[in-house]
Amino acid sequence: MSEQFWTYLFVGLTFGVYVSIALWARASSTKEFYVAGHDVPPILNGMATAADWMSAASFLSMAGLIAFLGYGGSVYLMGWTGGYVLLALLLAPFLREFGKFTVPDFVGERYYSKIARVIAVICALMVSFTYIAGQMKGVGVAFSSFLGVSFNAGIFIGGFIVFIYAVLGGMKGVTYTQVAQYVVLIFAYTVPAIFISIIVTNNPIPQLGFIGNIAGSDIAMLTKLNTVVTDLGFKEYTSTTKSDVDIFCITAALMFGTAGLPHVIIRFFTVSSAKAARKSAGWALMFIALLYTVAPAVGAFARMNFIDTVNEATYIENNEDFEDRTAEILSKGEKPIPKWYKDWEKTGLLDYNDLNQDGIIQYRGPDSKDNIENEIVPNRDIFVLANPQIANLPNWVIGLVVAGGLAAALSTAAGLLMVISSAISHDLMKKTLYPNMSEHTELGIARTSAFIAVVVSSFIGAFASSLPFVAQVVAFAFGIAAASLFPVIFLGIFWKRMNKEAAIASMLTGLVTTVIYICYFKFMGGVEADWWFGVSPEGIGFIFMLVAIVTGVIVALISPPPPIEVQKLVEDIRIPGQKGNLR
Amino acid sequence: MEIQSKKQRLYWKSVRLFTAVLLVVWFLASFGAGIIFREFLDQYYIGGAPLGFWFAQQGAIYVFLIIIIIYCLGMSHLEKKYDFTN
Numbered sequence: 001m002s003e004q005f006w007t008y009l010f011v012g013l014t015f016g017v018y019v020s021i022a023l024w025a026r027a028s029s030t031k032e033f034y035v036a037g038h039d040v041p042p043i044l045n046g047m048a049t050a051a052d053w054m055s056a057a058s059f060l061s062m063a064g065l066i067a068f069l070g071y072g073g074s075v076y077l078m079g080w081t082g083g084y085v086l087l088a089l090l091l092a093p094f095l096r097e098f099g100k101f102t103v104p105d106f107v108g109e110r111y112y113s114k115i116a117r118v119i120a121v122i123c124a125l126m127v128s129f130t131y132i133a134g135q136m137k138g139v140g141v142a143f144s145s146f147l148g149v150s151f152n153a154g155i156f157i158g159g160f161i162v163f164i165y166a167v168l169g170g171m172k173g174v175t176y177t178q179v180a181q182y183v184v185l186i187f188a189y190t191v192p193a194i195f196i197s198i199i200v201t202n203n204p205i206p207q208l209g210f211i212g213n214i215a216g217s218d219i220a221m222l223t224k225l226n227t228v229v230t231d232l233g234f235k236e237y238t239s240t241t242k243s244d245v246d247i248f249c250i251t252a253a254l255m256f257g258t259a260g261l262p263h264v265i266i267r268f269f270t271v272s273s274a275k276a277a278r279k280s281a282g283w284a285l286m287f288i289a290l291l292y293t294v295a296p297a298v299g300a301f302a303r304m305n306f307i308d309t310v311n312e313a314t315y316i317e318n319n320e321d322f323e324d325r326t327a328e329i330l331s332k333g334e335k336p337i338p339k340w341y342k343d344w345e346k347t348g349l350l351d352y353n354d355l356n357q358d359g360i361i362q363y364r365g366p367d368s369k370d371n372i373e374n375e376i377v378p379n380r381d382i383f384v385l386a387n388p389q390i391a392n393l394p395n396w397v398i399g400l401v402v403a404g405g406l407a408a409a410l411s412t413a414a415g416l417l418m419v420i421s422s423a424i425s426h427d428l429m430k431k432t433l434y435p436n437m438s439e440h441t442e443l444g445i446a447r448t449s450a451f452i453a454v455v456v457s458s459f460i461g462a463f464a465s466s467l468p469f470v471a472q473v474v475a476f477a478f479g480i481a482a483a484s485l486f487p488v489i490f491l492g493i494f495w496k497r498m499n500k501e502a503a504i505a506s507m508l509t510g511l512v513t514t515v516i517y518i519c520y521f522k523f524m525g526g527v528e529a530d531w532w533f534g535v536s537p538e539g540i541g542f543i544f545m546l547v548a549i550v551t552g553v554i555v556a557l558i559s560p561p562p563p564i565e566v567q568k569l570v571e572d573i574r575i576p577g578q579k580g581n582l583r
Numbered sequence: 584m585e586i587q588s589k590k591q592r593l594y595w596k597s598v599r600l601f602t603a604v605l606l607v608v609w610f611l612a613s614f615g616a617g618i619i620f621r622e623f624l625d626q627y628y629i630g631g632a633p634l635g636f637w638f639a640q641q642g643a644i645y646v647f648l649i650i651i652i653i654y655c656l657g658m659s660h661l662e663k664k665y666d667f668t669n
Contacts, residue, residue, distance in 0.1 A: 211630030220631020
């Protein structure tokens, strides 16, 4: 069977499962629509959170990114897992104890202010639209590269699938499809990883292969990789060119950003209690760690394998006489390019330019020792995608990887959609503009805004290449979440004295400074030499988060303390099982 | 404040202390071992990986997971001790 057949089969099957779940898990009340009825078991919420969290970028790009960055890639590994510690210890159980529906809901009630609520809505929408556009773009790429469907049609099909379960089932539908999507994506990720680990290190467990020796030798894999990349003129794999200060700030911005991301936080509203929220955060991190500890191993193996098979390989122009040419090159004692190279070349993910006209691919770093120029630029997504073929796995595994990538993109998109729709229908319409609205009407508006959000994000995804902010998810989404949302939620729980004036000042400070800094250095020609304290736009969210916290504390101390009912509410959410006056 | 009982105050104090201790571990495993002390730790090896590098790409994640597990167990214990289990 061809890989095209298997890809259609797996994508068709998994989409069928998602739609069936959607039809089964329809939401009939706003409570079911926003928080899946507050009764999702912790382990299932852990899986759903993991799928919600791991996006197209985690699935397709992260291993490749680490393969190129080496130690520098650690910021993503530590940043995107360490945030769960903050979430579990500082936010999730208390927000669940508070017992409402959305992040702006907490901000609005805790700070007894519609203005604070609306600012939180703006932050949540900015974060979520930036994030979701990247997911829709990922869906378009997957469809156009593997299913022979055009980019825009791919986005439309993906959007339609998400539309079915998000609009019908709300959070309930999204939760149970995410559970299924987690199973698909983790299986699709680890199966090829196990085989490539066996090929490179002879160890079936990638995490152990990572610290093990090269197959059939007693040289450590990472030591060999360090030697190989430095010989080609790259920096050592286990070191970095970035400054420690920047590495520190990016890691911190990603951690605090993770903890402040609305689509992650709302997952913890779906469980039954604060205790269940804690447990659920543990399960979520465990399911995430399954992929995140495999990714650096895949990255290192893939870099090793790429250099072994592609560097100094003789290029073959045509696919038709590939076998004959391979035999001919081998008989001359030279190395032919591998079969997977030809298969993936047509996707544009490998860009070979024979600068010295010798018909051989030379892969070199910036400090090339033999003065040969680099001739090949591999796209970072190629490593996860080509893994099954590099490891000589059967064609069905490729279909599985494509279905896994789509599962990762769709599950994240759906989670974000829930944030967008609840921010509009609940926080903006019900709680700010039309407080007398009936539950039936609110549910209708929730579905309508989910529908509009699907359409808008599909359009943003379709025009992603001409919208520069889409490529800056890491800087924008995490920066804003860290600098504007994390401080007010954290202080709202741990500091009773925090008040309305301080919350508004803190959110605005974090939001405005972060957005201006990122825009200046990303789009308006700011240069690296001018970075404040040597901190890149990706890491600046951490600095402005500290500024926002200090601003909040100062403003709170020079303005009146919050009303007594609010102080009582804060005490209630700290103690398990208490019912507050405001509820 | 008078609306808060002595029991609640003591409970909340223990929670904050427990949380602070775990956050110190969180900081040391990631920012400490993986970034600040990386170069020093890289002279030691775990299997074939330099230790600081390994913490940044693997070890920190395992420590995070252990922290959350200990937090869950510890909080259940504190809730029982102060009788907030419902």
